[in-house]
Amino acid sequence: MYKRTLMSIAAALIGTTLFGMSAASAQSYPDRPIQMIVPWGAGGGTDAVGRVFASLLQEELGVPVNVVNRTGGSGVVGHSALANAAPDGYTIGVMTIEIDMMHWQGLTELTHEDFDILAMVNADPGGLMVSADSEYESLDTLLEAIKAEPKGTFKSSGTGQGGIWHLGLAGWLLSEGLEPDHVTWVPSQGAAPGITDMVAGGVDIVPSSLAEGRSMIDAGRVRPLATMSGERQEAFPDVPTLNEATGSDWTLAVWRTLVGPDGMPDDVKATLTAAIEKAYNSEEYQTFMNDRGFGMRWASGEEATEIVAADDASLGEVMTKAGLAK
Amino acid sequence: MSVIVEAFGLVFQPNVLLVILGSACFGMFVGAIPGLTATMATALLVPITFFMDPVPAIGAIVTATAMAIFAGDIPGALLRMPGTPASAAYVEDAYRMTRSGRSEESLGAALVFSAIGGIFGTIVLVTASPALAEVALKFSSFEYFWLVVLGLSCAVFVSPGSVTRGIISLLIGLFAATIGIDNPAGEPRYTFGNVELLAGVQFIPAMIGLFAVSEVLRSVVSRSERPPVPPSSGDGIFRSQWTNLKRYPVQVLRGSVLGTAIGALPGAGADIAAWISYAVSKRFSKQPQKFGTGHVEGLVEAGASNNGAVSGAWIPALVFGIPGDSITAIVIGVLYIKGLNPGPTIFINDPQLIYAVFIVFFLANIIMLPLGWVAIKSAGTILAVPERVLMPIILMFCIVGSFAINNSIFGVILMLIFGVLGFLMDENDIPIAPAILGLVLGPMLEQNFITSMIKADGSFLAFFERPIAAGLGLFTIAIWCLPLIAMMIARRKRTAPGPNAPD
Numbered sequence: 061m062y063k064r065t066l067m068s069i070a071a072a073l074i075g076t077t078l079f080g081m082s083a084a085s086a087q088s089y090p091d092r093p094i095q096m097i098v099p100w101g102a103g104g105g106t107d108a109v110g111r112v113f114a115s116l117l118q119e120e121l122g123v124p125v126n127v128v129n130r131t132g133g134s135g136v137v138g139h140s141a142l143a144n145a146a147p148d149g150y151t152i153g154v155m156t157i158e159i160d161m162m163h164w165q166g167l168t169e170l171t172h173e174d175f176d177i178l179a180m181v182n183a184d185p186g187g188l189m190v191s192a193d194s195e196y197e198s199l200d201t202l203l204e205a206i207k208a209e210p211k212g213t214f215k216s217s218g219t220g221q222g223g224i225w226h227l228g229l230a231g232w233l234l235s236e237g238l239e240p241d242h243v244t245w246v247p248s249q250g251a252a253p254g255i256t257d258m259v260a261g262g263v264d265i266v267p268s269s270l271a272e273g274r275s276m277i278d279a280g281r282v283r284p285l286a287t288m289s290g291e292r293q294e295a296f297p298d299v300p301t302l303n304e305a306t307g308s309d310w311t312l313a314v315w316r317t318l319v320g321p322d323g324m325p326d327d328v329k330a331t332l333t334a335a336i337e338k339a340y341n342s343e344e345y346q347t348f349m350n351d352r353g354f355g356m357r358w359a360s361g362e363e364a365t366e367i368v369a370a371d372d373a374s375l376g377e378v379m380t381k382a383g384l385a386k
Numbered sequence: 387m388s389v390i391v392e393a394f395g396l397v398f399q400p401n402v403l404l405v406i407l408g409s410a411c412f413g414m415f416v417g418a419i420p421g422l423t424a425t426m427a428t429a430l431l432v433p434i435t436f437f438m439d440p441v442p443a444i445g446a447i448v449t450a451t452a453m454a455i456f457a458g459d460i461p462g463a464l465l466r467m468p469g470t471p472a473s474a475a476y477v478e479d480a481y482r483m484t485r486s487g488r489s490e491e492s493l494g495a496a497l498v499f500s501a502i503g504g505i506f507g508t509i510v511l512v513t514a515s516p517a518l519a520e521v522a523l524k525f526s527s528f529e530y531f532w533l534v535v536l537g538l539s540c541a542v543f544v545s546p547g548s549v550t551r552g553i554i555s556l557l558i559g560l561f562a563a564t565i566g567i568d569n570p571a572g573e574p575r576y577t578f579g580n581v582e583l584l585a586g587v588q589f590i591p592a593m594i595g596l597f598a599v600s601e602v603l604r605s606v607v608s609r610s611e612r613p614p615v616p617p618s619s620g621d622g623i624f625r626s627q628w629t630n631l632k633r634y635p636v637q638v639l640r641g642s643v644l645g646t647a648i649g650a651l652p653g654a655g656a657d658i659a660a661w662i663s664y665a666v667s668k669r670f671s672k673q674p675q676k677f678g679t680g681h682v683e684g685l686v687e688a689g690a691s692n693n694g695a696v697s698g699a700w701i702p703a704l705v706f707g708i709p710g711d712s713i714t715a716i717v718i719g720v721l722y723i724k725g726l727n728p729g730p731t732i733f734i735n736d737p738q739l740i741y742a743v744f745i746v747f748f749l750a751n752i753i754m755l756p757l758g759w760v761a762i763k764s765a766g767t768i769l770a771v772p773e774r775v776l777m778p779i780i781l782m783f784c785i786v787g788s789f790a791i792n793n794s795i796f797g798v799i800l801m802l803i804f805g806v807l808g809f810l811m812d813e814n815d816i817p818i819a820p821a822i823l824g825l826v827l828g829p830m831l832e833q834n835f836i837t838s839m840i841k842a843d844g845s846f847l848a849f850f851e852r853p854i855a856a857g858l859g860l861f862t863i864a865i866w867c868l869p870l871i872a873m874m875i876a877r878r879k880r881t882a883p884g885p886n887a888p889d
Contacts, residue, residue, distance in 0.1 A: 132585020221572040247570040262526035275707030275729040
């Protein structure tokens with residue numbers, strides 16, 4: 061009896077939800093609040109990007125956009141929650157480059173194919189930084205020293221084991237004809253603790269994005285040696301590219317994309333993408349990103365999906381060579 | 387000088403003052419509810435600050451966190467459910483004082499000495515930021531390893547009851563901290579293929595479970611209502627504090643200094659500060675046997691210490707953009723959004739804004755006194771509420787808090803599991819507080835140990851090669867050996883007179 065009541069309540073609830081949904085898409089999307097899942101903690105860079113977009117999309121779409129931080133498990137928890145949500149356009153979120161790594165590590169079955177990618181809104185190239193006390197003034201002298209000394213002499217830090225900057229370093233070493241673990245990786249809880257540790261003399265190199273080291277670079281504590289991008293970065297015009305410094309062809313940028321679960325209706329995707337593009341071009345977003353030293357990058361739909369897929373392949377290759385893939 | 391006048395002008399505007407008052411009430415409310423924390427108060431404020439000018443935006447966060455950290459002591463003292471891990475250090479003393487009818491004195495002490503610690507930390511922040519940040523930058527994983535070991539050792543040695551039981555509790559916490567993938571090797575441990583467990587045991591649901599839910603369970607099981615608390619003597623909240631200040635001036639100063647210094651280290655925060663201060667207080671006290679039985683001395687020192695640490699955490703955040711704790715991690719994001727990029731230049735580019743933030747710090751610690759008085763007075767009435775009404779309400783807040791931390795039902799499940807665990811521990815006289823510190827510091831302990839070993843290519847000696855690390859290491863080992871030496875001396879004293887005795 062009790063069970064049956066529960067069932068009928070559930071059926072009624074599902075019925076109204078489904079009815080509400082079909083009514084909604086027939087009418088005008090959106091007609092109720094949208095949830096924006098951020099798979100990283102409040103206060104970080106991804107959180108900031110998510111929140112800026114939430115407030116801009118709220119203006120654009122006319123419904124509240126609420127940010128929810130689903131953190132932990134190297135991003136697996138938040139990305140899973142996002143992929144498993146109903147693909148009705150009322151749950152969207154920020155997808156980060158970790159989606160191209162976690163399935164290689166055997167942490168989850170999830171890949172970028174479980175998401176509908178709306179747009180790529182930011183990309184920060186990796187860099188190579190040393191402490192200002194370091195004797196290495198340029199990347200080629202550092203590379204010579206790394207090659208001359210036995211494996212494991214130099215230590216590097218900036219993310220966890222198998223994290224994005226670990227791969228950035230391994231990819232660079234491979235491109236210079238070295239073993240991917242010729243420089244020992246010291247896992248850290250992120251770029252900031254890694255940089256702090258480098259300044260304290262704990263490690264020699266941090267391969268994170270220059271934006272993450274910006275305040276310490278400005279303070280004269282950290283010396284940027286190179287950027288892992290094809291061209292020099294606007295915010296750091298004096299820092300050479302890897303190619304200029306040593307002739308390496310390795311590039312890596314972490315990006316942030318706005319996505320929804322796979323299978324969203326086309327009209328919803330079109331509405332969202334248009335609103336995101338408007339928000340991207342707004343003065344608020346441009347100023348905010350420049351102030352924080354974040355790199356701008358715009359690619360929508362197909363193009364963004366291609367970039368994500370290409371990174372998936374190249375990161376998989378580096379991870380396999382470095383013995384980090386399962 | 388004109389800069390300071392300008393800064394005062396920025397702060398003393400009706401809308402700014404209104405924001406400060408509003409966020410003070412908000413912080414007080416959030417902190418006083420078991421299950422909601424200072425970090426959560428900050429995170430909730432962030433979206434609102436997007437629409438404010440820089441000074442009210444930062445002011446709102448500064449004020450709300452200072453209030454929330456103090457207010458976390460209220461449920462600790464009244465219900466033995468500390469609002470933050472930092473309050474857990476002295477919860478036993480505060481609660482025992484309440485049971486003997488001295489709730490106003492214990493909360494008054496928490497309030498007044500929180501404010502003193504906070505103001506001391508702010509003075510240091512204003513005057514010595516760049517210099518202290520330099521020292522903080524010398525800490526690498528070797529130093530942090532010893533600091534964490536020191537904090538954990540303190541938790542064991544000060545826990546009421548036997549050291550063995552303290553160690554059991556600590557090991558339970560350390561075990562829980564090993565769950566999940568956020569460990570140096572990036573290997574999932576004890577997750578059984580569960581996606582939610584990859585994130586590990588989050589300490590807020592665990593803390594709510596261990597302290598609050600276990601307390602609710604206990605009241606259900608014991609059935610009989612607890613003996614009513616004798617009404618607090620009319621001494622008032624503030625009057626007895628003057629006596630406390632005169633009796634324990636050294637403790638107040640020591641707590642403030644130590645708290646600010648530990649808070650200024652990017653890898654250590656108010657939690658370690660409170661525990662180390664409580665242990666220091668007990669170690670040098672004339673009446674160490676009274677600690678844990680409702681003695682105000684440790685509360686005075688550790689209370690000043692954890693609020694000092696909250697101010698101290700801003701030092702590396704402002705000077706180098708390095709977060710000192712989870713709150714300043716959020717604050718740094720807000721600073722960037724407001725165009726106040728942290729770094730040494732912050733003092734040169736926008737001095738009037740930074741001085742305005744400092745003024746807000748002082749204001750926040752000063753209005754804490756009247757607002758705290760109101761909060762204590764009104765919170766005291768919950769002691770008159772019968773348990774059968776109070777406990778379900780608390781349980782409801784616990785569920786809300788555990789859910790809200792990650793918007794996931796998994797938090798509630800964690801909370802319930804740890805509630806049962808806490809109940810069983812308490813029934814067997816195993817103290818709960820060391821488990822909490824183990825859970826909070828466990829990941830740091832492992833991270834700093836493993837990374838140090840990688841850096842040193844496996845050589846243990848490296849833990850003593852850097853001067854600060856060597857100092858901290860020797861100090862920690864000395865603390866371990868102290869009870870042994872004391873025991874040996876005591877034994878010799880007892881046996882020595884035997885053969886040499888005159889007859």
